[in-house]
Amino acid sequence: MSQFENETIQKIYDGMVAIENDAVLSAVDTALSDGLNVLDVIDVLRQGLKVVGDDFDKMIRFLPELILAADLMQEAMKKIEPELEKQDITEGPSATIVLANIQGDIHDIGRNILGAVLKAAGFTVYDLGHDMKATAIIDKAIAYDADLIGLSSLLTTSLPFAEEVIKQLGDRDLRDKFKVVMGGGAVTPEYCEEVGADAYGKDAGSAVNVLQGLL
Numbered sequence: 001m002s003q004f005e006n007e008t009i010q011k012i013y014d015g016m017v018a019i020e021n022d023a024v025l026s027a028v029d030t031a032l033s034d035g036l037n038v039l040d041v042i043d044v045l046r047q048g049l050k051v052v053g054d055d056f057d058k059m060i061r062f063l064p065e066l067i068l069a070a071d072l073m074q075e076a077m078k079k080i081e082p083e084l085e086k087q088d089i090t091e092g093p094s095a096t097i098v099l100a101n102i103q104g105d106i107h108d109i110g111r112n113i114l115g116a117v118l119k120a121a122g123f124t125v126y127d128l129g130h131d132m133k134a135t136a137i138i139d140k141a142i143a144y145d146a147d148l149i150g151l152s153s154l155l156t157t158s159l160p161f162a163e164e165v166i167k168q169l170g171d172r173d174l175r176d177k178f179k180v181v182m183g184g185g186a187v188t189p190e191y192c193e194e195v196g197a198d199a200y201g202k203d204a205g206s207a208v209n210v211l212q213g214l215l
């Protein structure tokens with residue numbers, strides 16, 4: 001059964017769910033040459049990858065499949081990123097942001113995409129990488145004179161470390177210096193409100209507006 005109106009988008013989704021590299025990569029080529037919206041292509045890849053993750057959670061699929069699906073997503077991103085860089089989605093203000101996955105979390109695909117989209121939107125992005133401690137994130141934000149701190153968390157077990165960033169900013173009398181935005185599967189708008197983050201970003205596309213709204 002088709003979920004998507006566009007046949008190529010459907011192929012990307014089906015291929016990602018089935019972890020069929022050739023099918024996905026050739027459909028991504030078609031999508032790009034047909035001029036489909038790059039953010040839509042990224043989003044359908046994400047939706048397919050989420051199905052693999054959900055199956056992993058239900059113990060229908062296992063870690064090797066999760067790794068293969070993640071590798072496929074990254075292969076697809078290698079094709080998409082140059083297109084993303086070519087796009088000029090600059091509208092409204094931009095600023096300097098440091099991005100990191102918080103301590104314990106190595107899921108960096110979403111953070112990489114976010115960084116690429118923000119760059120295309122004119123932001124200066126310092127990507128600090130994954131598994132970053134709160135203290136180091138704040139130190140780098142100071143060093144780069146950032147306006148924003150973006151924290152990505154896909155693991156519920158790592159969430160306390162996101163909260164730790166807010167706490168340490170308060171302890172160091174820096175809370176007003178940086179706007180803190182959080183995203184990733186483990187984060188919800190309610191969580192952001194509870195811990196006192198300035199904003200929540202559902203995906204890379206909407207993050208641009210969310211961040212600009214904070215500036």
Ligand code: B12
Pocket residue numbers: 046049050052053054056057063066067069070104105106107108109110111113114149150151152153154155156157181182183184185186200201202203204205207
């Ligand atoms: C790929 C993947 C992996 C890969 C990661 C490879 C890599 N280099 O990143 C590998 C195989 C290594 C992996 C490992 C593990 N994983 Co994993 N993984 C996933 C999976 C399937 C997809 C994540 C992904 O890349 N999605 C695609 C990107 C594009 O989407 P995204 O990350 O959501 O990012 C978008 C938005 O969220 C947003 N965003 C993200 N961050 C931010 C930040 C800001 C500031 C903003 C504004 C927006 C924003 O923008 C992004 C682009 O649109 C998820 C399933 C899921 N539902 O997410 C599980 C999942 C996250 N993993 C899970 C688990 C349990 C693990 C392991 C513990 C498994 C194990 N037993 O070893 C390890 C943990 C490793 C660690 N210490 O971090 C669980 C987490 C459960 C939980 N609630 O804590 C999930 C949810 C699977 C599941 N349903 O059980 N994983």
